[in-house]
Amino acid sequence: MIDFENLAAAMGELEEDTVKEILESVDSLEAANQAMEACQKGMDTVGKLFEEGEYFVGDLIYAGELMTDAVEVLKPWLAGTESTGTKTRMILCTVKDDLHDIGKNIVRSMLEAGGFDVLDLGIDCPASKIVETARAEGIKIVALSGVLTLALDSMKATVEAIRAADLDCKVIIGGAPVSAEACKNIGADEWAHSPQKTVATCKKWAE
Ligand code: B12
Known part of the structure; x- marks a missing residue:
């Protein structure tokens, strides 16, 4: 059972190791969707802490890198859902x-x-x-x-x-x-x- 609350909290606190560890256990599209939602929730926390003056631009940059890495892990799950033949x-x-x-x-x-x-x-x-x-x-x-x-x-x-x-x-x-x-x-x-x-x-x- 993946702890998405913990993932959101770890993302918000910029705890890279915990984020990576939780993301490694994603094993379905549903879990990937929930993980993405949790990561975005974590980004909202980062934004809030930045507004409150607790985080600085360096933290935003680090959060951005962490989120980009998370997206890379989740992408194969999320991207596999919509394939069709059209190429507009x-x-x-x-x-x-x-x-x-x-x-x-x-x-x-x-x-x-x-x-x-x-x-x-x-x-x-x-x-x-x-x-x-x-x-x-x-x-x-x-x-x-x-x-x-x-x-x-x-x-x-x-x-x-x-x-x-x-x-x-x-x-x-x-x-x-x-x-x-x-x-x-x-x-x-x-x-x-x-x-x-x-x-x-x-x-x-x-x-
Ligand atoms: C990481 C981050 C950064 C990184 C960005 C790195 C990068 N490569 O993108 C860096 C450090 C560069 C940065 C810089 C700044 N940032 Co910034 N940043 C963030 C943060 C923490 C996360 C953004 C993010 O990636 N979210 C996750 C992604 C997945 O979510 P998303 O972008 O919303 O996208 C989703 C949907 O919106 C949608 N979507 C997105 N695009 C599209 C397009 C289409 C067509 C559709 C349909 C859907 C769609 O799909 C996505 C997936 O679900 C946010 C806080 C937050 N809550 O978002 C602040 C935030 C956006 N930043 C903010 C600020 C103030 C700044 C700076 C001005 C800080 C400064 N003093 O320098 C600069 C501005 C630079 C500039 N000119 O753009 C404010 C913006 C305030 C405002 N309302 O204008 C925020 C909200 C933080 C805050 N609460 O104060 N930031």
């Missing part, structure tokens, strides 16, 4: 001024496992690069990731640039600050927190 090309990136990419990388793995050919434009991605790439590659689906509250402004500017360029693109936005209200304000076609919903939405659009 799409863009994914973290928007301008935001350097967080762990969530984006998870979404990328899930999209690739779902049969998408993902053009990953990286982090801090300006709207102009997205527009140019979408036009040059004939891309019809763009997924934007952002974790900072500030990212919502960049998402809005990006969607405006896509619409102004008259590109026939569907846009899905995701990340912690995203919500139905933010989606409406930004003018995106869809929003999601869960990578599974992202894959389902993009599949619907690709049909």
